Amino acid sequence: MGVDTVDGMTRIDKEPGGAAVTVRGLVKHYGETKALDGVDLDVREGTVMGVLGPNGAGKTTLVRILSTLLTPDAGQAVVAGYDVVRQPRQLRRVIGLTGQYASVDEKLPGWENLYMIGRLLDLSRKDARARADELLERFSLTEAAKRPAGTYSGGMRRRLDLAASMIGHPAVLYLDEPTTGLDPRTRNEVWDEVKRMVGDGVTVLLTTQYMEEAEQLASELTVVDRGKVIANGGIEELKAKVGGRTLRVRPADPQELRPLAGYLDDLGITGLATSTVDTERGAVLVPILSDEQLTAVVGAVTARGITLASVTTELPSLDEVFLSLTGHRASAPQDTAPADDREEVAV
Amino acid sequence: MTTATLSPTAADTRIPLRGHLRHTGALIRRNLLWIRQDPESMFDALLMPIVFTLLFVYVFGGSIGQALGGGQDGYVQYVIPGMIAMMSMTLSQGVGTGFSQDFNSGVMDRFRSLPIGRGSVLFAKITVELARMLFATTVLMIVAVLVGFDITRWPGLFAAVGLSAVFASSIMWVFLTLGVVLKNAQSVQAMGFLVLFPLQFGSSIFAPTASMPGWLQAFTDYNPLSTLADAARGLMLGGPVAHDLWVTLGWSAAITAVMAPVAIHKFRTKS
Numbered sequence: 170m171g172v173d174t175v176d177g178m179t180r181i182d183k184e185p186g187g188a189a190v191t192v193r194g195l196v197k198h199y200g201e202t203k204a205l206d207g208v209d210l211d212v213r214e215g216t217v218m219g220v221l222g223p224n225g226a227g228k229t230t231l232v233r234i235l236s237t238l239l240t241p242d243a244g245q246a247v248v249a250g251y252d253v254v255r256q257p258r259q260l261r262r263v264i265g266l267t268g269q270y271a272s273v274d275e276k277l278p279g280w281e282n283l284y285m286i287g288r289l290l291d292l293s294r295k296d297a298r299a300r301a302d303e304l305l306e307r308f309s310l311t312e313a314a315k316r317p318a319g320t321y322s323g324g325m326r327r328r329l330d331l332a333a334s335m336i337g338h339p340a341v342l343y344l345d346e347p348t349t350g351l352d353p354r355t356r357n358e359v360w361d362e363v364k365r366m367v368g369d370g371v372t373v374l375l376t377t378q379y380m381e382e383a384e385q386l387a388s389e390l391t392v393v394d395r396g397k398v399i400a401n402g403g404i405e406e407l408k409a410k411v412g413g414r415t416l417r418v419r420p421a422d423p424q425e426l427r428p429l430a431g432y433l434d435d436l437g438i439t440g441l442a443t444s445t446v447d448t449e450r451g452a453v454l455v456p457i458l459s460d461e462q463l464t465a466v467v468g469a470v471t472a473r474g475i476t477l478a479s480v481t482t483e484l485p486s487l488d489e490v491f492l493s494l495t496g497h498r499a500s501a502p503q504d505t506a507p508a509d510d511r512e513e514v515a516v
Numbered sequence: 517m518t519t520a521t522l523s524p525t526a527a528d529t530r531i532p533l534r535g536h537l538r539h540t541g542a543l544i545r546r547n548l549l550w551i552r553q554d555p556e557s558m559f560d561a562l563l564m565p566i567v568f569t570l571l572f573v574y575v576f577g578g579s580i581g582q583a584l585g586g587g588q589d590g591y592v593q594y595v596i597p598g599m600i601a602m603m604s605m606t607l608s609q610g611v612g613t614g615f616s617q618d619f620n621s622g623v624m625d626r627f628r629s630l631p632i633g634r635g636s637v638l639f640a641k642i643t644v645e646l647a648r649m650l651f652a653t654t655v656l657m658i659v660a661v662l663v664g665f666d667i668t669r670w671p672g673l674f675a676a677v678g679l680s681a682v683f684a685s686s687i688m689w690v691f692l693t694l695g696v697v698l699k700n701a702q703s704v705q706a707m708g709f710l711v712l713f714p715l716q717f718g719s720s721i722f723a724p725t726a727s728m729p730g731w732l733q734a735f736t737d738y739n740p741l742s743t744l745a746d747a748a749r750g751l752m753l754g755g756p757v758a759h760d761l762w763v764t765l766g767w768s769a770a771i772t773a774v775m776a777p778v779a780i781h782k783f784r785t786k787s
Contacts, residue, residue, distance in 0.1 A: 236629045261631040272622030276553050288542035289630045
């Protein structure tokens with residue numbers, strides 16, 4: 170995958186399925202604040218690694234170190250065979266960066282942005298032109314090619330960001346909170362684009378605050394908090410750990426809330442954690458792992474003769490993920506998961 | 517590791533000259549497109565020479581000219597070379613504000629994550645600002661002729677413009693540093709104003725220093741803007757220039773020697 174030699178230097182690791190990103194004991198302090206406090210991370214070639222955590226967990230610091238924008242205080246990081254500290258220029262040639270911060274030039278038209286980056290990546294004029302045209306086409310921006318990027322809608326802007334990061338055919342792509350601040354429809358659009366890029370074999374490191382985004386895009390997940398990795402593994406494995414989905418059962422009569430919660434726990438058919446009661450919204454939250462458990466819960470409640478107002482399933486919010494993994498809430502205040510994470514289930 | 521034979525820094529800085537030129541060219545194109553996209557950004561370069569020339573010539577020209585012994589026409593001859601110096605200083609601020617905007621918008625992070633020499637970004641900005649400065653100087657000379665300035669020595673005029681550009685490009689390193697270090701473009705502008713205003717007015721640009729109090733004269737004598745203005749005057753009107761020329765070039769070399777490494781270091785290590 171990607172470039173084997175750059176400037177006559179050979180990359181360290183070229184086996185398919187090998188490590189695209191290897192991070193060991195990465196530390197970055199800002200005065201007293203430990204942005205990264207000994208992070209280990211492995212991303213295999215051709216996979217999508219999700220890095221999930223609240224604001225201030227160190228996600229962006231990690232991406233900035235891996236894209237050579239920051240120098241770590243300690244530890245080692247190797248991306249596509251290049252050491253971030255010792256071989257920054259070779260490394261920059263094989264990465265793409267799309268983030269909250271790294272951005273296109275708002276004053277330049279979309280095409281000019283892509284052409285400029287092509288030239289900065291040493292494409293000939295002709296190739297830079299062709300690549301700009303090709304990527305605008307691919308990201309459905311051809312019609313907006315001549316308009317300044319500052320006039321683009323949120324979704325178009327992110328698509329242009331993605332196109333910009335793809336110009337050099339990167340081996341590893343960093344997506345730093347690619348959908349933060351987007352409305353649900355636009356977010357789905359960006360997800361589809363990312364999935365297409367992953368289909369082309371790019372290795373992706375994705376940071377996000379949303380469990381749903383991680384589930385949509387990533388095959389593996391690393392959960393970070395206060396500069397430390399608090400969990401990692403396959404996405405299914407972690408979902409099982411945090412209870413997969415949450416079933417929100419709302420009885421018609423609020424008086425039934427507590428008896429219902431006790432009853433469900435006694436049945437022992439729920440996931441790993443026990444149910445909790447959300448008195449504010451009059452619902453019992455039941456962690457479940459499978460559709461069978463969902464059916465069993467609904468069946469049991471019906472058998473008991475309790476009338477239900479609604480049953481919905483939702484993915485655990487970041488807060489719930491943290492609660493089940495660490496026993497405490499996410500350390501920094503953050504947005505709750507987007508409202509449309511909830512899918513109505515017919516009752 | 518196969519890289520062991522090469523020292524990391526040597527391997528890492530090897531961009532061929534052609535590469536640097538290509539990158540700088542692409543970034544210059546970007547800055548020119550900015551101007552096309554937003555022609556108002558040229559208003560300062562267009563209007564400043566007009567407004568300042570008219571103000572100084574018609575508001576102060578009569579009385580200062582009288583003191584000089586040549587009336588308003590005499591003042592035109594005196595002040596225009598100084599205006600070239602002033603204009604180049606004021607416009608050199610643009611590199612700082614432009615840089616600050618690029619950092620805040622995230623464009624700079626994109627550049628810094630690309631395999632280009634970081635100097636390309638700096639040099640492209642300096643080149644475009646120097647071009648803007650030449651444009652402003654051209655406007656200034658047109659206005660100057662219209663208000664009665666006699667261009668008697670063309671080579672001297674070009675030499676004066678060249679000297680101003682040399683000095684301005686050394687001052688640009690100061691503004692680049694401010695652009696990297698300060699939080700936003702407004703602070704860069706405010707700081708620039710604080711630095712430039714006393715330097716410009718505490719100099720021989722607008723009026724001879726002979727009537728100033730001794731302590732101020734001591735300042736103006738060492739102020740590089742005085743020597744720049746006096747050198748420009750000598751070059752354009754005739755008269756002794758050697759001393760002022762060398763002092764100005766000395767200042768340029770000293771400012772560049774100190775501030776260019778500082779700017780590049782701050783730029784490289786900015787997080």
